[in-house]
Amino acid sequence: MSHEHSAPLGSSFSPLALTPRRSVNRRAFLRAGAVAVGLPFLEGLPARSAWAADNPPVFSLFIVAACGVVGSKFFPSATGPLTSSGLAGQAGKATSVLSPHAENLLFVRGINFPMNGATNCGHAQGLCQSLTAAPAGDGGKTAYSQGISVDMVIAKAVNDAGVDPLTLYAGNRMNGYIAERISFKGAGAGQVRSADDNPYTLYSRLVGLTGGSGGTPGEPVAAELLASRRSVNDLVRDELKSLMSLSGLSQDDKLRLQQHFDAIRDTEVTMGEMAAACSQDGLAVSKLDALKSGLAFKSDGMIEDVAKLHLELVALAFACNYNRVATLQHGDGTDQTKYSVPSNANLGWPFHHLSHRVQSDGQVGSNSTAEQAHAEIDVLRMETLRHGLDQFKARGLLDKSFVMWTNHVADGPSHSFKNVPTIIAGNGGGYLKQGAYVDAGNVTNNRLFNTLISAAVRDKSEWTENFGKGSGSGGIDALKA
Numbered sequence: 001m002s003h004e005h006s007a008p009l010g011s012s013f014s015p016l017a018l019t020p021r022r023s024v025n026r027r028a029f030l031r032a033g034a035v036a037v038g039l040p041f042l043e044g045l046p047a048r049s050a051w052a053a054d055n056p057p058v059f060s061l062f063i064v065a066a067c068g069v070v071g072s073k074f075f076p077s078a079t080g081p082l083t084s085s086g087l088a089g090q091a092g093k094a095t096s097v098l099s100p101h102a103e104n105l106l107f108v109r110g111i112n113f114p115m116n117g118a119t120n121c122g123h124a125q126g127l128c129q130s131l132t133a134a135p136a137g138d139g140g141k142t143a144y145s146q147g148i149s150v151d152m153v154i155a156k157a158v159n160d161a162g163v164d165p166l167t168l169y170a171g172n173r174m175n176g177y178i179a180e181r182i183s184f185k186g187a188g189a190g191q192v193r194s195a196d197d198n199p200y201t202l203y204s205r206l207v208g209l210t211g212g213s214g215g216t217p218g219e220p221v222a223a224e225l226l227a228s229r230r231s232v233n234d235l236v237r238d239e240l241k242s243l244m245s246l247s248g249l250s251q252d253d254k255l256r257l258q259q260h261f262d263a264i265r266d267t268e269v270t271m272g273e274m275a276a277a278c279s280q281d282g283l284a285v286s287k288l289d290a291l292k293s294g295l296a297f298k299s300d301g302m303i304e305d306v307a308k309l310h311l312e313l314v315a316l317a318f319a320c321n322y323n324r325v326a327t328l329q330h331g332d333g334t335d336q337t338k339y340s341v342p343s344n345a346n347l348g349w350p351f352h353h354l355s356h357r358v359q360s361d362g363q364v365g366s367n368s369t370a371e372q373a374h375a376e377i378d379v380l381r382m383e384t385l386r387h388g389l390d391q392f393k394a395r396g397l398l399d400k401s402f403v404m405w406t407n408h409v410a411d412g413p414s415h416s417f418k419n420v421p422t423i424i425a426g427n428g429g430g431y432l433k434q435g436a437y438v439d440a441g442n443v444t445n446n447r448l449f450n451t452l453i454s455a456a457v458r459d460k461s462e463w464t465e466n467f468g469k470g471s472g473s474g475g476i477d478a479l480k481a
Contacts, residue, residue: 058429058457058458060452063405066332068409068411069374070371074093080437082436104398105435106438111445114134114446121143121178122415128182132184133445134146146190147469168202170329171303173197178332195327195329197297200288200292206313301338314328316391319395335352335355346369357371357413402432402452420445424479432479433480441476446469449467
């Protein structure tokens, strides 16, 4: 199904009613109709918005796809600079469809998972390692992580009150074999976190229908202010003048009061960009509304449409500063989707069988038509990623975030954990290199995540620990700007 959009971003928009995740002084209020503005008095100024120009946030999205890629038809033929024309000219390479975003892309080869190879189900064990950089335990339905996942580490560092990251799933959870296996909490034997497969769940929270993750309903005043482009100060100006003229107000209190309202004005100016981006424009609203009564998942390629909706919503959630971290599992461990790509027209095989090159969940074959069908599916997956990057760009997020795309195995037939394909989009606030295809040097993914954690948390703290387990420590210099 195609995605229609209500209006291009930056045009007239329908603002969302969201409650910013920051502490506000609730002891005293200045009221003008329905608007309430906390006064500082002796309690100091309120926390500045995370979007303040002097303390910019970095938003982090981790995508893990399933069933590997056809390596010879995925990345460009050689490492080096990436340009739109150069990438578009890589005929037969799946990533060529990302050419409009070449200047914001970082392709990475030479990333390995901690386990040398599968000891049970490679699909399940690969999922468990993909964001934990820790060996998996068991396999199949009982596979588990032996460490916390990177999204949880970042969320604990950057989200107010340690709010958990958004955890999303594009796939058929009724498949009954592996389901979600990428986000884990706790150290040691990490506990898998449940993911939302229906995009409407997050959509309803973002538009204030069900409230935020803490159950707090959307704040109508926020919508009023965004819709009118008025300042809070404009709404309470008369009351401010009256307060400032009170004879009993000390000079220190008057100064503090003026500083408070100056801070509000300053924050509003820096949030101007956010106000335009934090709207429902760009969402496939009718598609989302159609999922209100539930998600009846079909194995006919619907998975790509669901993934696109999830990506639209993550971009919106980041633009609204609703959450700074998200994960998306794109596909089931043993994916039964029957893609209608040209080379699968006569075969009619599910993706998992195509990835094995034989009609089997356990055997490995060499059917060349199945391999070509897999390569065509890789192109579809990259088109879905491009759709998400289009959303990030439209909302002005590519210099405030990074999107990491990887797979749970390097390729389908071998289920290898070596040279797992890795794509990073967005410069993470200027921390990450862009417009390049680099070789990380055959390192384990713990070093990849050390680099990304450093980019994601630096407005809050400096990352000095070593994440996960692997053959080395520290980050990867080749990824840094």
